[in-house]
Structure formats: C-alpha cells, structure tokens
Amino acid sequence: MIVVITESVPPRLRGRLAIWLLEVRAGVYLGKVSKRVREMLWLQITKLAEDGNVVMAWSTNNESGFEFQTHGQNRRKPVDFDGLRLVAFTPMEDRKTS
Amino acid sequence: MSFVPLKPTAIKERVAMVFLEYGQLDVIDGAFVLVDNSGVRTHIPVGSVACLMLEPGTRVSHAAVKLAAAVGTLLIWVGEAGVRLYAAGQPGGARSDRLLHQARMVLDPELRLKVVRKMYDLRFGEPAPQRRSIDQLRGIEGARVKSMYAGLAQQYGLVWRGRRYNPADWEAGDRANQCLSAANACLYGITEAAILAAGYAPAIGFLHSGKPLSFVYDIADIIKFETVVPVAFRIAAKKGLNPPERKVRQGCRDIFREQKVLQRLIPLIEEVLSAGGVDLPAPAPEAAPPAIPGPTIIGDIGHRSG
Numbered sequence: 001m002i003v004v005i006t007e008s009v010p011p012r013l014r015g016r017l018a019i020w021l022l023e024v025r026a027g028v029y030l031g032k033v034s035k036r037v038r039e040m041l042w043l044q045i046t047k048l049a050e051d052g053n054v055v056m057a058w059s060t061n062n063e064s065g066f067e068f069q070t071h072g073q074n075r076r077k078p079v080d081f082d083g084l085r086l087v088a089f090t091p092m093e094d095r096k097t098s
Numbered sequence: 099m100s101f102v103p104l105k106p107t108a109i110k111e112r113v114a115m116v117f118l119e120y121g122q123l124d125v126i127d128g129a130f131v132l133v134d135n136s137g138v139r140t141h142i143p144v145g146s147v148a149c150l151m152l153e154p155g156t157r158v159s160h161a162a163v164k165l166a167a168a169v170g171t172l173l174i175w176v177g178e179a180g181v182r183l184y185a186a187g188q189p190g191g192a193r194s195d196r197l198l199h200q201a202r203m204v205l206d207p208e209l210r211l212k213v214v215r216k217m218y219d220l221r222f223g224e225p226a227p228q229r230r231s232i233d234q235l236r237g238i239e240g241a242r243v244k245s246m247y248a249g250l251a252q253q254y255g256l257v258w259r260g261r262r263y264n265p266a267d268w269e270a271g272d273r274a275n276q277c278l279s280a281a282n283a284c285l286y287g288i289t290e291a292a293i294l295a296a297g298y299a300p301a302i303g304f305l306h307s308g309k310p311l312s313f314v315y316d317i318a319d320i321i322k323f324e325t326v327v328p329v330a331f332r333i334a335a336k337k338g339l340n341p342p343e344r345k346v347r348q349g350c351r352d353i354f355r356e357q358k359v360l361q362r363l364i365p366l367i368e369e370v371l372s373a374g375g376v377d378l379p380a381p382a383p384e385a386a387p388p389a390i391p392g393p394t395i396i397g398d399i400g401h402r403s404g
Contacts, residue, residue, distance in 0.1 A: 082116075
C-alpha cells in the first residue's frame with residue numbers, strides 16, 4: 001500500500017501520479033506498487049514538484065508498519081524519537097519573531 | 099453533534115514505548131501533543147503506544163492524563179537513563195476474577211511452586227530440577243543468571259564485576275550496568291503495561307515479593323536474556339556512544355519488534371498463571387451480573403473502557 005499526498009504541486013505532476021495511482025481526493029493518491037515502482041514515482045515527484053511539497057508513505061515491516069519520506073518545505077517535519085518517527089508541527093514564522 | 103467514546107486497543111497492536119523530554123504534554127483539538135518552548139507541536143499517537151516514558155523536563159496537563167487513561171496507555175515518569183520513578187494513567191485492578199486468581203496462586207504453596215517451576219522452564223528452556231523448594235530454585239536461577247552475565251560480558255569483551263547499580267548514585271555504576279538499567283527500564287515498562295492490560299496486579303509476585311512491581315520482575319525475567327540483556331551488552335561494548343541510553347532504547351525497540359514481545363507478553367502471563375491447573379474463579383452462584391452491561395471492548399480484558 002502506498003499513499004502520496006501533494007500540496008501546491010504543478011498539474012503536470014498531479015496528472016503524472018494519476019497514471020499509476022488512484023486520486024481519491026484532490027492531491028491524495030492511493031496504490032499498491034513494488035519498491036522499484038515506488039522509487040520511480042519518487043524520482044518523478046522530486047523532479048516535477050517544483051515549489052510544492054509531497055509526502056509519500058508506504059507499508060513496511062517495521063514497528064510502525066509504515067515508512068514515509070517528504071519532499072519540499074512544510075510546517076510538518078519528521079522527527080526521530082529513539083527510532084520511532086513522528087511529526088513535529090512548527091508554529092507560523094511571524095509568531096516566532098514576536 | 100454526536101458523541102463517540104474512546105476505547106483502548108490491544109497491547110499487541112501497539113508500538114512499544116515513546117520517550118518524551120522537554121515540553122508540555124497537552125491535548126489540542128482532542129489530540130495528545132508535546133509542545134516545546136519554541137511552540138513546535140509534536141503529535142504523539144498515544145493510543146497506539148503501550149507506555150509513554152516521561153523524562154525530566156516534561157509537564158503534563160490534566161487533559162493529557164485523562165486522554166491517556168481513556169485509551170489505556172500507561173504513563174511512566176522516569177529519571178536518569180529512563181529508570182522508572184512513578185507510573186499512572188492505566189489503573190489496574192479492573193478485573194476482580196483475574197486478581198483473585200493471581201492471589202490464589204501465590205497464597206497456595208503448592209500452586210505457587212508449580213508457577214515458579216513453569217517460570218523456570220520458560221526461562222531456561224528446560225524443566226526445573228525435581229524436589230526443590232522455591233528458595234532452592236531461586237538459588238539455582240541466581241547462579242545461572244550470574245554465569246549468563248559473565249558469558250555475555252566475555253562475548254562482547256567487557257570487564258564484568260557483577261550486576262551492580264545504585265539508583266541514588268547513577269554515575270557510580272559502570273557502563274555495562276548503566277546500559278542494563280536503561281534496557282531493563284524499557285522491558286519493565288511494557289511488561290507492566292501488559293500485566294495491567296491483562297487484568298492482573300503488578301505487585302503480586304511469585305519469585306519476587308514485597309515490591310510494587312514484583313510480578314513485573316517475575317515476567318520480565320523470563321524473557322530478559324533473550325531480549326534486552328544482549329542489546330545492553332552490545333551497546334555497552336561500543337565506544338564513543340555517550341550517553342548510550344538513546345542507542346539502548348533504539349536497540350530495545352528493534353528487539354521487541356523482532357521477537358514480537360508485545361504480542362507474546364499477555365499469552366506468556368496467561369501461560370505462567372495456568373501452570374497451577376486451576377481455572378479462573380467463577381462468580382458466586384447468587385452474584386448478580388452488572389445492571390448495565392459494559393460496552394464491548396476491542397482492547398485487552400483488563401482495560402477499563404469508559
């Protein structure tokens with residue numbers, strides 16, 4: 001199982017992903033692909049995402065049962081908790097300066 | 099607007115533990131969140147973790163403890179190297195039949211010996227020698243454990259002067275002992291969570307007694323040498339990892355997954371307690387069932403739901 005979620009990426013990438021995956025909501029794609037296809041998809045994402053950002057998650061045989069990777073800037077950033085990956089949500093930039 | 103109650107999930111479906119430091123644990127929009135002092139919010143999937151280890155530098159709100167309790171997650175306050183200080187959030191004692199069963203096994207000397215022999219069998223993979231008292235078995239186990247520690251230390255090229263640690267003076271212990279304490283804290287955390295979730299009492303032990311976690315030590319000892327002890331020695335033998343706790347926790351997490359420890363713990367507890375060959379006590383014949391039946395549970399039998 002694989003999930004790809006895109007944010008403000010060019011329509012070109014949206015269309016490209018829909019070749020292999022099912023777009024169930026705007027920018028949200030589902031599928032079941034091999035590792036090789038997943039890596040091919042990731043290459044397309046990194047090449048075509050431009051200023052947008054993307055997260056890709058897939059099932060694996062680790063403790064969480066899934067793995068994920070991100071591309072581009074987002075306020076949600078992966079953090080490592082002694083081997084368990086969680087997500088930290090950074091506040092708005094203007095709040096930090098005040 | 100409709101109301102959907104929160105329910106605990108089974109221990110075997112969860113991630114072992116998450117260590118949290120520096121920040122305020124709170125509930126934001128219904129989610130369990132760690133907020134650090136620069137405002138970064140980290141969502142913790144509290145219902146999918148067996149126990150949360152709260153390190154120095156954390157503060158917990160009332161709403162956060164309430165949420166942890168609602169989803170049956172044990173909160174453990176830990177000190178240096180993750181060694182446990184205090185736990186709350188998932189109260190035990192929800193199942194009187196399990197408690198009475200456990201207490202009966204301890205109180206009857208014959209049943210208690212059967213359980214202790216079963217523990218020995220599970221721990222060393224061979225039946226305990228015949229006609230030994232519990233005290234004699236404890237002595238044999240102690241000697242075997244000592245030689246297992248020495249053997250592992252030799253295997254990893256460590257100097258070993260025995261299992262020595264002083265909770266009051268952490269730095270006094272050697273590196274191998276510190277790693278062992280950190281690794282044991284992880285194992286004890288998930289074991290306590292499993293015992294509570296199975297509906298038993300952590301304090302009622304068979305080999306260990308007189309401590310709030312006697313039964314936790316009993317159960318953890320059975321699987322200690324196939325899980326956390328080799329991890330601790332392996333990390334202790336690696337130079338330059340200072341402090342080594344993080345690596346120990348990572349190692350424990352990996353071994354818990356590889357050995358399916360969370361899946362095995364509750365069946366292990368049941369197997370140990372069934373050694374006496376006695377069934378769970380039936381309710382008294384005139385006992386009336388609860389007037390309002392409880393909700394169906396999807397978690398473990400000892401979880402309080404609602």
